[in-house]
Structures are given as C-alpha cells and as structure tokens.
Amino acid sequence: MDTTGQEPELRGGLNRGLGPLLQLRGCYAPGTDAQNDHTRREIMAALEQLQSEVACSLCLEDFKEPVSISCGHNFCRPCIELCWAKAEGNVLCPQCRETIPEGTFRPNRVLGNIAELVKRLQSEAATAAATPVGNAICARHQEPLKLFCQQDEAPICVICRESRDHQSHKVLPIEEAAKDCKKLIQSELQKLKRKRENAISRQLQDGLTIKQHLEKIEVERDLVVNEFDQLHQFEQKQKSLFLDELQKLQEEMEEKQKADAEKAGHLSTLIEDMETICQQSDSEFLQDIKNILRRSRDFQKPEFTSNFTPKLVAFSLQNAALKLTLKTFKETFASQLKEYEQQARAPELNDQLKGILLSTDSH
Incomplete structure (x- = not known):
C-alpha cells in the first residue's frame, strides 16, 4: 500500500x-x-x-x-x-x-x-x-541545589560552586539565603502595602474632589450658557434696531423717488396743457386761464427737500463703530481668558481661587 x-x-x-x-x-x-x-x-x-x-x-x-x-x-x-x-x-x-x-x-x-x-x-x-x-536538583550536574549564589541570585549545587562561573561569587547555604530573601520580600511587601493604602486614601480624596469639581463644572456650564444667551439677545436686539432704521430710510427714499416721478409726470401734463391753450382763440384761451395759472403757481411753491446723505453717513459711522467694537471685544475677551488661565495656575492664588469656588458653591 x-x-x-x-x-x-x-x-x-x-x-x-x-x-x-x-x-x-x-x-x-x-x-x-x-x-x-x-x-x-x-x-x-x-x-x-x-x-x-x-x-x-x-x-x-x-x-x-x-x-x-x-x-x-x-x-x-x-x-x-x-x-x-x-x-x-x-x-x-x-x-x-x-x-x-x-x-x-x-x-x-x-x-x-x-x-x-x-x-x-x-x-x-x-x-x-x-x-x-527543597528537593530541587541541578539541571547540569544532577546534584541537589544546596547553595545560593548572591551575585546571580540563583540556587546552585556544590559542583557549580567550584566552577569558573561561580568560583569568585559569594554564596550562602540555601536555607540561610531563603531566610534572608523572605525577610527582604516581607520588607518590600510592607512597603507595597503602605503604598497601596496611600493610593486608596488618595483615590478616595481625589474622588470627593473630582465630584465637587464635576458639580462646579455643571454650575459653570449653566453660567456660560446664560451669559452667552444674554449676549446673543442683546446682539439680536441691536441688530433688529439697526436693520429697522435702515429699512425705514430705504422706504423713505423709495417714497421720495416715487413722488419725484409723479411730480415729473404732472409737470409734463401741465406743460402740454399750457402749450395747447396758447394755440386757441382769445375767447377760448381766456376761459381756462385761471385754472392754468393756479396749477402753474402750485408748482412754483417752495418744496421740502429730503437730504438722505447725512443719514447714510451716520449709518456708515455706526457700522464702523460696531465693527471696531466687535473686534475689540474679541481681542479683549481672548486676552482676558488667557490672562485668567495663567493666574489660575499661579501657586500664590490657589487659596484665593479656592475661596472663590467655595463662595460660588455656597450661593
């Protein structure tokens, strides 16, 4: 097969x-x-x-x-x-x-x-x-491991002790080395336990502090939202007032433009009527002379002239002032935020800042 x-x-x-x-x-x-x-x-x-x-x-x-x-x-x-x-x-x-x-x-x-x-x-x-x-034997020489090499930190047998690898090393009986190592382990163990206790205590303290900080964050979040809402409401109100004034000025200009167009049309009609009656006979001409002269005198009366230029100039100046104000606000706001952040990190202000936080929480 x-x-x-x-x-x-x-x-x-x-x-x-x-x-x-x-x-x-x-x-x-x-x-x-x-x-x-x-x-x-x-x-x-x-x-x-x-x-x-x-x-x-x-x-x-x-x-x-x-x-x-x-x-x-x-x-x-x-x-x-x-x-x-x-x-x-x-x-x-x-x-x-x-x-x-x-x-x-x-x-x-x-x-x-x-x-x-x-x-x-x-x-x-x-x-x-x-x-x-305790019954361990040497892997190389098949002899009991009765000694402990302090330099290599490993058990060795009596043959290993005489070898070049360990001849110059300090060795101890396995029982004595185990006793010393157990003492060392116990010492290290106590240190670790104390360290663990401190870590647990610090964790509890940090937990309370973090809880307070989290509550403070919620308060600060509400304050930030409220302040920016108020700022937004103020901005919207001023924006509406500004746009309403511009809309009113625009309507006035459009009405003036419409009135001027109507007046020009009436003048053209009057001129045509006056030219027509001048071609009539004397008797026909004089029959409507009173009405023609009245209409002509009405156009000769002084008119109220609307000057929109000052208003436009005022709006332009207001717009420039608004732009400058917003720019200054942005620069000042960012600068103050950075300055306050640096001050908050200064050690000498820690107590003062803690007092501010506590007073804010109490309110």
Whole structure:
C-alpha cells in the first residue's frame, strides 16, 4: 500500500511537537526551582502540542493500536473498524472524506511508540512539577541545589560552586539565603502595602474632589450658557434696531423717488396743457386761464427737500463703530481668558481661587 502521502503530515506534526523538546534538551531537571519555571512551562507546552499530534481524531484520545490509511491519516484500529462497519457503500476517510479502496489499512508502529513516549514524558513532567523546591536538583550536574549564589541570585549545587562561573561569587547555604530573601520580600511587601493604602486614601480624596469639581463644572456650564444667551439677545436686539432704521430710510427714499416721478409726470401734463391753450382763440384761451395759472403757481411753491446723505453717513459711522467694537471685544475677551488661565495656575492664588469656588458653591 502507498503511504507516502501520510509522511509529510506526520513528520510535520512530530517536528512541531519534538522541536521545542529537542531545543530544551539538557535544560530541564525534575523539581528545579523558580529559575527553571519558564523552562518547565515551555516543556509542558511542547508536550501538550505533541500530544495533539498523537491523538485519534475519532475518539480524541491517545492512539491505541494506530493504523494508517491510504490518504495519509491515522486512527485507532478499533475506532476506524467501528466507523467503517457502520458505513454504507464506499468506505471513506472520516477526516478528509477520500474514498479508501477496499477499506484497507496498515499498522503504524512508529506512531504507537511515539504515543507511548509522549504519555511517559507527560507523566514524568507532571511528577517533576509537583516535586518540592527543597528537593530541587541541578539541571547540569544532577546534584541537589544546596547553595545560593548572591551575585546571580540563583540556587546552585556544590559542583557549580567550584566552577569558573561561580568560583569568585559569594554564596550562602540555601536555607540561610531563603531566610534572608523572605525577610527582604516581607520588607518590600510592607512597603507595597503602605503604598497601596496611600493610593486608596488618595483615590478616595481625589474622588470627593473630582465630584465637587464635576458639580462646579455643571454650575459653570449653566453660567456660560446664560451669559452667552444674554449676549446673543442683546446682539439680536441691536441688530433688529439697526436693520429697522435702515429699512425705514430705504422706504423713505423709495417714497421720495416715487413722488419725484409723479411730480415729473404732472409737470409734463401741465406743460402740454399750457402749450395747447396758447394755440386757441382769445375767447377760448381766456376761459381756462385761471385754472392754468393756479396749477402753474402750485408748482412754483417752495418744496421740502429730503437730504438722505447725512443719514447714510451716520449709518456708515455706526457700522464702523460696531465693527471696531466687535473686534475689540474679541481681542479683549481672548486676552482676558488667557490672562485668567495663567493666574489660575499661579501657586500664590490657589487659596484665593479656592475661596472663590467655595463662595460660588455656597450661593
């Protein structure tokens, strides 16, 4: 049977699991101290990854009598036989659904050996993880860790003590070093607890202060809205007055323009009438002379002349004054805001500002 298809997949899975174990070979010893905890965790993770590669996808447990089928997948022999016994028609791979000719398989003893090895390694690793620190042994020399190197801050064995790495270092018996380190830890622990108490106290105080500040922010927000509403109402009122005056002046000009046009029309009619009667006979001419002269004298009366120029000049000056006032207001407002902000940051004004805040809150 051709089983070449299974080799890359199986080899890749085993490499993923065995790779970390091979890299860590020689770095792990059962029951090592805290310095080797990281190595221990790496080994356990590698074993878990390797275990996933030697687990049957049907029963999800370690392989029992593993067999390989033509598509390259592996299963427990009892699992695949039970699966195919229930099949109707073509026999398929339970994992990739490929048709398996005649439902054949062959034992995979290598995979079975690996599954047993992984199970044994897991058992040893679990036993090592549960070994007390006091029974820790040196990963390099397999000797008990009875000494503590103060410079490297790590337990060592008597052989490590004589090596070049630790020969010039100061060492202590493991029990004495543990006692000193526990005292140091207790001292640091007390400092941290005091620091935590201060942080909690400061948090409570800051919480009350922040609550007061948040209430003050709401008050200030209402004041800002109220002041700007009043400013907006004043601006709208002045704007309406200004525009009303301009509208009134415009209407006066339009009425004057209309009156002038009507007067010009009446003058044209009078001129035409006077020219017409001058062409009449004497008796006809004199019959309407009184009315013609009255109409002519009415136009000769002095008229009231409207001079709109001074009013326009006044409006232009008012507009210029408004523009200058707004510009000054903007510049002064921004400058004062910046000045007040700087003053508020001055330490000598803190008490004064607190008094202002308290007096404002009391009102």
